[in-house]
Amino acid sequence: MEYRTKEEQVADYLRERIISGVYARGSRLKQAEIAEELHLSITPVREALKLLEAEGYVSGDSYRGARVVPFDPTASAEILQLRLMLEAQLVRGAVDKATSKDIQELRALADEFEAAFNAGDRASARGINYRFHRRMYDIAAMPQTLHFVQILWARYPFDLINAVSGRGKDAAAEHDEILRAFAEGDSSNAVLSMRKHIESGWTLLKPD
Structure with missing residues (x-):
């Protein structure tokens, strides 16, 4: 599967883990830990979290960390x-x-x-x-x-x-x-x- 940007790759990776339950609802996502796990800089992770926040997957401050949105x-x-x-x-x-x-x-x-x-x-x-x-x-x-x-x-x-x-x-x-x-x-x-x-x-x- 091809992507235009690293941000989209990271967003899809995180989206999959949220939907599959690897990241539980309400859990905190720390961009530094994600960046280390994916061997990337902070920037694409931060931008990916912004994309996911716009879609409703996460909420909070993407600079310090975000939380998976609880199920409604x-x-x-x-x-x-x-x-x-x-x-x-x-x-x-x-x-x-x-x-x-x-x-x-x-x-x-x-x-x-x-x-x-x-x-x-x-x-x-x-x-x-x-x-x-x-x-x-x-x-x-x-x-x-x-x-x-x-x-x-x-x-x-x-x-x-x-x-x-x-x-x-x-x-x-x-x-x-x-x-x-x-x-x-x-x-x-x-x-x-x-x-x-x-x-x-x-x-x-x-x-x-």
Whole structure:
């Protein structure tokens, strides 16, 4: 995957770790520690934190450190509906543009996700799941729509959903359904499969 700047690379790295639960909600992110971990200067880390603050992933003073924004359960039902609408557009665009190489890359990520889940490595599985969806949506070449989806992801309880027992097995099967539709060039079925994937995770929370 190609990026324009180091800041975007760092932002995506941090975004993945927040969504996967490696950085727990409410935890503090120290830019010096992140820079050391990534073998980078402070500047791209500071700028990446500013990007994530604008998207709603973190809050606070990015110069001294930022905190992962806590989950707001009252917003989730609305966020779900927005995800379904916008991600449907990305799936359609991705199916229309996907090459055989793109599908092979998605298949490799789906297999990697399932292997990590079967090995009991949930943290890795959650990170791979993020990369699977991000890679798929990159194919659509709809950067503004993807930007808004990433803002929605900041407000969605992925960490809570992915902690539910058995979710990984179901998600792996749902990934397979999505990829079958991709391989057939069937955008309508791909959208339906993605909708099922998103909604099945949401129902595990049993919101009031």
